[in-house]
């Protein structure tokens with residue numbers, strides 16, 4: 001029987017939204033392939049995992065606050081051998097863990113997939129290439145295969161009332177893990193940029209880090225589902241953290257609404273935003289390439305347009 005294992009990402013006692021999304025993929029894969037699926041999760045989120053996954057294995061980090069990619073790989077490698085297919089969200093941590101796991105287990109890996117189909121009883125994964133212009137069909141061969149799915153490729157699996165009891169799994173704690181003391185994950189009130197339904201993204205047009213309050217004010221007006229992003233030069237210049245950099249070499253986002261402010265729309269940037277449902281561009285140059293991919297455009301000075309937009313949203317006009 002085909003067994004799919006989801007390696008969960010969690011923050012405290014909650015599963016991440018992108019984990020709930022890959023649970024949907026795991027569930028669909030196991031139905032289509034006539035198998036079953038389960039989840040490997042930090043014991044603190046085991047109860048949350050129990051309401052979505054039919055089988056839950058939990059591990060206890062023995063007082064360590066946050067499992068980084070090295071630790072998660074170490075734990076997953078001990079459990080993954082029992083599965084046919086291991087899945088994680090293609091977040092920064094997920095891609096990091098899956099790369100390490102592929103090397104540790106000598107297993108083939110397809111990163112950043114957006115879907116799958118079943119051909120002749122085997123899963124074939126969809127992967128966007130050349131900034132989304134081409135979709136590759138990736139077939140993995142091997143007894144154990146690994147796949148990461150891009151956030152927002154699947155709708156999150158709904159929570160059910162039935163709680164599956166987590167089965168604590170026996171994992172050895174390696175010297176590496178014993179050497180790790182405490183690693184706190186940076187916490188933010190805002191959703192991760194890959195999970196947010198609205199993304200407000202700033203480019204070099206902002207002119208410097210001191211002007212980011214203009215975007216933060218718009219973010220506040222838009223509410224708690226909005227997250228900040230930026231173009232690559234902005235993070236290269238250290239105006240914003242690298243985790244917010246969107247594009248070919250950064251994060252790929254797929255929000256309901258992407259607001260590009262002072263961003264020219266270079267192909268490398270557009271590659272990371274092409275799956276957005278709606279793009280609004282604000283730029284003072286009417287010839288900026290971003291307007292070619294935008295659904296809506298405002299031509300004007302962002303320092304006038306953005307505060308006016310935030311005020312209009314607040315007043316409901």
Ligand SMILES: Cc1cc2nc3c(=O)[nH]c(=O)nc-3n(C[C@H](O)[C@H](O)[C@H](O)COP(=O)(O)OP(=O)(O)OC[C@H]3O[C@@H](n4cnc5c(N)ncnc54)[C@H](O)[C@@H]3O)c2cc1C
Nearest residue numbers: 203204205231232247248249262263264268269284285302
């Ligand atoms: C291999 C490679 C990989 C790359 N990967 C990425 C990537 O992943 N992500 C990425 O973003 N880039 C990437 N780049 C860089 C990319 O080519 C562009 O250089 C970059 O996206 C440009 O960033 P920008 O739009 O913020 O800046 P600019 O190109 O400088 O554009 C700034 C824009 O702001 C507008 N503007 C200026 N002032 C105002 C104002 N007051 N009001 C309104 N509008 C204003 C201007 O009209 C202009 O359109 C990559 C490049 C290479 C070679």
